[in-house]
Amino acid sequence: MSTTMSSETAATVEPQTPWSTPRAIRIRTTSVVALSAAFAVVVVLFTGVAGIDGWAITFMGLSIVVVLARTSRAGSKERKDALMRVIITSAAVTAFAPWLSIFGSVILKGYLGIRPNFFSQDMRTTTPDDFLEFGGALHAIVGSLLMVLIASAITLPLGILSGVYLTEVRGRLTFLVRFVVQSMSGVPSIVAGLFIYTTWVTATESFSAFAGALALAVLMLPTVARTAEEVLKLVPEDLRAAGYALGARQWRTAFMVVIPTVRSGLTTAAILGVARVIGETAPLLLTSLSNSALRFHPFDGPIASLPTYVFGYLQIGTEYAIARAWTGSLVLLAIVFVLFTLARRFGGKDKR
């Protein structure tokens, strides 16, 4: 800013941000990074190092070399700081790469099969090798929804009770209950399947949607219980005190003050529980099996579900079968994504 300018318009003061990186340094950093990236491309093109992974590794190696060169005259403390910045960023990129790749590949490979018939037909009269214009996953979607609904109906009350116990009743078993819920969340899904197989399926002598739902419920309960507890913890003590001051008994306070306050938080608990189990495959392989026809009956014989649909077609392994598996995965991922968005929306409501 020249002095003549400021004398004419004395009032304008440019906002200063002395803490931010100066523009010249930013440009230099960016160009160094761009140059290393370009050089890594050259390395990939003309040496044995190949593929996007080879490029990334070369790039990370180059960055370390560049950082070491640029800080060669700095003290060892600055050197270490700059080096660790590169290493931590590289580790982060590597850690995020797999799931970014998963999101990308599921969308790219799955969208080919997204057609109206995928949502309106089952596979009763379609062979796995038929073109994607025929057949669909309606039966699988319906089966999954049915099982998840039953599982939610079982776990939601239990999960809320467990949360209420931990936050309202606070009995002697608080520590034990919390510990068990936490440990239960680590029960392998296949073990849950085996459990229901040895009990319900053996007793009723039939695979069914209900058996599948029971297995899912075992896996869902810890998630719902834990989220419910977290949510109920947010209720301010004053509200409870107000309830008691109005002469309400503990149960009235719990059911008419505390729980309604966090209604949408409890919805979040249910949604997160559903998101946890919607993609579970292993337990369903032992309890509900699969089916190529559309069915609604929860107690009568094997039923399809999205995970077993994907799993089954992946096993068949022909081109169109695998395309169906990718599309099934896309639908599954989309459901999880929608559930998460919903959970966020409901979760955000209580905090305000």
Next chain:
Amino acid sequence: MTVIYNREDKIFRGVVTGGALTSLIVLGLIGVFLFMRGAQIFGDKGIQFITGTNWTAGSGDGVIPDDFSIGAMLVGTIVVSLIALVIAVPLAIGGALYLEFYAPRRIRRTLVTLLDLAASIPSLIFGLWGIEIFTGFGERWAVLINNWLGFIPIFSVEFDNFGRSPFIAGCVLGSLIIPITTSVAREVYSRTPRDLVDTCYALGGNKWGALRAVVIPYGKSGVIGGAMLGLGRALGETVAVYLLLNLVFRYNFRILESEGGNVASLIATKFGEATEYELNALVAAGFVLFLLTLVVNMTATTIVQRSTPRA
């Protein structure tokens, strides 16, 4: 303070306690039922069940006797999970530190949201991604490792066939547990007392100095707990391993060889065609897996709870 509850409240407290105890009951029932069904096998085989390597279904007429044991699968379970852990833990720590201390604010929120979402990608999709996309990369790395480090026994191979190896399955399982480990680690790091970090800066430390002196030591037990939660998930993983590994019943410590398996995938593979006795053996295998993961998870829970006084 003594509180006197009237009858309504006593009923309420009873019902709620009952509801809260269902998880305990279910956990107990899982143990009891699996053990009852598997007891026959434990009686027949004794300790051999977890040390032997054979899984042979008999011919039924007694010519070839039934011989079921899960030693090889237990070793496979541990090998694959350890590979996953070795890959996932450093990356998860890096990812957590990056998100908490390095990431620009704008992309940080997006990444945290995506991380939560990634933690709930079904393992089936990891398996699908593993065989369709990752195997190509993994085989190439395996060849490189074998060329350069083949003199170390665990990196040697008998056959030059690098697909479907514990290494590849381990990498995919590693990717599977990175989200959960990262988000636990991030959670712990974000609880580092802010004034301690500021003290570091005030004393002239730079970012790495603060991380090394305060943040990383502070979060150590939390990260260990998170890693063990990841380990628990890796030990019990079924479909991803099922899709990525050839089930071979022998002790295999050569991680690039294309053979292996784990207990969970054994159950999924043999379940459909099993005889009554074999089914009992599978349930017995499930019981062993259940105990293994329970011990790991309880340890993890204890560590995490101790490291986070508030939780």
